[in-house]
Structures are given as C-alpha cells and as structure tokens.
Amino acid sequence: MIGRVLAVLLAVTLFVPGAASAGTILQPADETELAQALADAQEDQDVCYGWSVNINGVVSDAGSSVDGPGRPPPDAGCGRFATFLAEVSYTCDSCEGEDSASISIESNLPDPPKVSDLEDLGYGAGDLVGERDDSALLDMVGALPLLAAQRANNVPNVEYAPATGVPAKDGPTNSPGSDLLRDRWFLLVLFGGLLVFGPLWFFYKKGQEQLSMTTTAKE
Amino acid sequence: MSRHLLVALLLSGAGILGLVFVFTSHKSVRESIADRYDFVGTEAVPDDKDRTLVYASSKPVSATAKEIAGDHKPAERRTTEAGAFLRYKEDIVSVVPDPAGGGRSRVLVDDEDTGYRRNYLFVGGFWGTFSGRGESFRGGGPGAGK
Numbered sequence: 001m002i003g004r005v006l007a008v009l010l011a012v013t014l015f016v017p018g019a020a021s022a023g024t025i026l027q028p029a030d031e032t033e034l035a036q037a038l039a040d041a042q043e044d045q046d047v048c049y050g051w052s053v054n055i056n057g058v059v060s061d062a063g064s065s066v067d068g069p070g071r072p073p074p075d076a077g078c079g080r081f082a083t084f085l086a087e088v089s090y091t092c093d094s095c096e097g098e099d100s101a102s103i104s105i106e107s108n109l110p111d112p113p114k115v116s117d118l119e120d121l122g123y124g125a126g127d128l129v130g131e132r133d134d135s136a137l138l139d140m141v142g143a144l145p146l147l148a149a150q151r152a153n154n155v156p157n158v159e160y161a162p163a164t165g166v167p168a169k170d171g172p173t174n175s176p177g178s179d180l181l182r183d184r185w186f187l188l189v190l191f192g193g194l195l196v197f198g199p200l201w202f203f204y205k206k207g208q209e210q211l212s213m214t215t216t217a218k219e
Numbered sequence: 220m221s222r223h224l225l226v227a228l229l230l231s232g233a234g235i236l237g238l239v240f241v242f243t244s245h246k247s248v249r250e251s252i253a254d255r256y257d258f259v260g261t262e263a264v265p266d267d268k269d270r271t272l273v274y275a276s277s278k279p280v281s282a283t284a285k286e287i288a289g290d291h292k293p294a295e296r297r298t299t300e301a302g303a304f305l306r307y308k309e310d311i312v313s314v315v316p317d318p319a320g321g322g323r324s325r326v327l328v329d330d331e332d333t334g335y336r337r338n339y340l341f342v343g344g345f346w347g348t349f350s351g352r353g354e355s356f357r358g359g360g361p362g363a364g365k
Contacts, residue, residue, distance in 0.1 A: 032356050039358050041300045068356035120281040121298050122288055135297070135345065145300035150279035150322060157316035160301040163339035164265040172335040172347035176294030176308050180245050183291055187241045195234030202227030209223075 024060045025053060025088075025128070025137050031061070031069035034138055038065035041145035045155045047109065048078035051141040053086040053128075060088075061137065082107035082148055084141045088128050099129035103140070109155075113147035248291040248307050249328055255286065256326055269333040274326040275317070283324045284314045299341045306331075306346055313338055 026034070038049040042065040050064030050073025063069040066078065073083045088101045103125045105113050118124070118140050127136035149157040181188065246254070249272075256274035263270055276283040284303040288296070293305035293312075302315035311334025317323040329337055335347055343349035 035356050037300055039356070068358065117281045120285040121303055122284070122293075122296050123298070139296075139298040142300055143298040143303075146280055146298070146302065146316070149316065150281065157318070157320065158300040159318070160313075160315040162264050162337040163343075166266060166336045166339045166343075167350050170335075170339070170343065170348045170350055172331050174346075175331065176306060179248065179291060179294075179308050180242075182294060184241050184245060187237065191234045191237030191241060193234070194237065195231050198227040198229070198231030198234065201230060202223050205223040 023055075025055075025133050026061050027134065028069065030134065030138055031063050034141055035063045035065065035069045037142060038063075038145065039068075041065065041158050044158055045145060045148065046080065047145070047148055047153075047155055048073065048081040049083070049141070049144045050074075050081070051084040051086075051137070053088060053137065055088045056090060080107075080109055080153075082109060082113055082144045084144060086125070086128055086137070090129070101125040101128040103128070105144070107148075109148060109151070109153045111151040111153050113144055113151065117147045117151075118143060248287070248305075248310055248312060251290045252287065252312065252326055252328055255290075259325070262327070264329070264333050264337045267333045267336050269330060271333065271337065272328040274328070276314070276324045276326055278324065279322045280314050280316055280324045283326060287312060287314065287326070295346060297342050297345055301341065304334075304338050304342055306334075306342070311335060311338065311342070 024031075034051075042048055048065050050066070051062060052059060052072045053061040059072065062072040064071065064073040064083075066074055073081065083106045084103070085106055086101060086103045088099070090099050091097045103115055103118070105115060105118075107113060121139070121143055123136055123140050123143075127133065127140075130136065145158050149155045176182075252274055256276050259273040259275050261270040262273050276286075278286070280303055284296075284298075284305065288305060291307065293307060295306040297304045302313055305312040305314070309331055311329050311331055313327040313329070313334065315325050315327065317325050327334075327337070335342060339349075339351070343351055
C-alpha cells in the first residue's frame with residue numbers, strides 16, 4: 001500500500017506540467033560559496049552584491065552578499081549596490097520556439113558594471129540556457145566586484161593571491177583538446193577538404209570520360 | 220597533361236599550401252601573450268617548483284581577457300571577483316588586476332599543473348579535483364562580525 005502511494009506521488013511529481021522547467025540553476029553549495037565570495041568582496045569594497053534569476057516568471061535563484069543564498073538582494077540598507085538580474089524562459093519539448101534568456105545589471109554605482117563587460121569576459125544571456133548554465137551564472141555574478149573595481153567607482157580591487165596549502169592529490173583533469181584545432185578547425189577542414197577533393201575530382205572525371213568512350217565505341 | 224589532372228593538382232596544391240600556412244603560422248597562447256604584452260618577470264607559486272611568467276597589460280581585466288581569448292579561444296574559462304582564468308591544452312592564463320591599480324592588469328602564464336595549483340581556490344572543482352573546504356555562509360561586510 002505504502003509502495004503504491006509513493007509510486008503515485010512520484011508519478012504526480014514527475015508529470016506536473018512545468019515541473020521539469022522549475023527548480024534552480026545553482027546547487028546549494030555553489031550558492032553558498034558565491035554568496036560568501038560576494039560578502040568578502042563587500043567587506044573589501046563597501047559595495048553590496050547580489051543576484052536574482054527568474055525562470056518562467058518565478059524567482060529560482062537569488063542571493064546576496066548581505067543575507068546569503070536563497071534570499072533576493074535587499075531593497076534597502078546598502079549605500080552602493082550592484083545586482084545581476086536574469087529572466088530565463090524555458091519552452092516545453094513539444095512547444096514551438098526556443099529557450100531564451102535576458103540579463104541586466106542593476107546598480108547605483110556612478111560607473112556601473114555593464115552587460116558588455118560580461119560579454120568581454122566571454123559570457124552572454126544565451127549561456128543561461130546552455131549546458132553549463134550553472135557555471136555561467138556563477139561566473140557572471142562572481143565577476144561583479146571585479147567589474148565594479150575596474151570601472152571609475154573609486155572601489156578597490158579584490159586582492160588576488162595564489163592558493164597555499166593545496167592538497168598534493170588534487171590536480172587538473174580532463175585535459176582539453178588541441179589549441180590548434182580549436183583555433184583553426186575551419187581552415188583545417190577547408191584546406192584538408194581541398195587536398196582530398198583534388199584526386200577525387202580527377203578520378204571522377206576520368207571515370208566519366210571512360211564511360212563516355214565505352215558508350216561511343218558500342219554505338 | 221590533361222585538363223582534369225591540372226585542375227586536380229591545383230586543388231590539392233591549394234590544400235597543401237593552405238595546410239602548411241595553417242600549421243606554420245599558428246602561435247601558441249604563450250607566444251601570442253609574449254608578443255602582445257610587456258614581460259615583467261617570473262613569480263613563484265607556493266609548493267610548486269615551476270615559476271609563473273608575468274606580463275603587464277595597460278588594459279583592465281575584461282579587455283585583456285577579451286584580447287587573449289580573441290587570439291586563442293580557451294577550452295574553458297572562469298571569472299571570479301579576483302580575475303579571469305583561461306584554460307588551454309597545456310597552459311592556464313590568469314588575468315588579474317594590477318595591485319598598483321590604474322585600470323591595468325597582470326597576465327600570469329603557467330603550465331596546466333602549476334596554474335591549477337596557483338588558482339586552486341578559483342578553478343578547483345571546475346577544472347580538476349578539489350578536496351578543499353565546504354562551508355556555510357558566514358557573512359561579511361561592515362559590521363557583520365566576520
């Protein structure tokens with residue numbers, strides 16, 4: 001009996017319309033780490049930072065340097081602030097149209113961080129509907145203190161220092177593929193194609209000629 | 220020589236010349252950075268025998284990272300409050316604010332292992348293994364009693 005009830009509950013959970021599109025982008029541990037990094041930056045810079053992401057009109061991810069993860073940035077209490085805002089729209093599998101997103105930065109800094117700064121760093125709204133939406137969101141929000149400092153706000157940089165005491169067992173994994181292929185794959189395909197196409201074209205034409213000669217001889 | 224053979228040789232010849240150009244003109248990210256920015260010196264990384272190559276950029280972090288990524292598309296990237304980090308096959312490039320300020324930045328070039336150790340707090344768990352701290356939000360900011 002209990003098993004049947006659980007099965008029904010599971011089925012209802014899985015098939016509630018929109019359930020697949022609900023949820024959050026960031027994992028709780030990542031949210032906490034992000035909020036803490038922003039809190040440390042706030043301490044250095046005296047600027048409040050936060051983020052608020054809506055998925056299909058509902059707040060899914062939020063947090064701030066003031067209140068930590070899970071709560072939208074406070075409306076009051078910060079002299080200076082910069083908040084990352086995003087609207088993500090997921091469409092259902094059977095619907096027409098594609099997932100989309102828009103991003104903006106709300107700030108009262110005299111020279112506020114801009115979306116174009118994030119684009120310079122390699123991020124855009126489309127990243128929030130990509131496979132690595134979580135790391136993109138972490139990076140875009142995490143970049144706010146960096147961008148606030150590099151603009152003319154009289155805000156100090158967050159100090160960068162190399163890590164110490166790194167466990168010896170930890171190291172990089174999944175080494176990336178060739179830089180040459182990543183940079184120039186199009187040219188490699190183009191010129192490699194030309195190299196192969198030459199002989200192919202020659203033998204094709206030669207075959208056509210022989211076929212034509214055979215047909216003529218038969219006639 | 221038949222017309223078809225001539226055309227085939229021209230096509231393949233263009234392909235060979237193109238491939239030679241692609242391979243010989245491609246610079247590594249290290250070479251591009253050395254060409255574009257002023258070399259400042261080297262810097263030690265804690266608990267690592269390899270030293271970091273340090274370059275100076277007159278532009279802020281976002282513009283410098285854009286230049287480097289424009290020359291060589293990184294396989295992975297991370298951006299944090301402290302800087303922008305680009306990962307290549309054998310190198311990790313860190314673009315961080317110049318401590319002297321002035322809207323300038325420093326470009327730090329490391330091999331993959333040294334770069335990972337240097338930036339462990341920023342790329343650990345993203346580009347490799349991470350057995351570092353898990354923590355709860357402890358706050359910060361003025362009066363937060365951190």
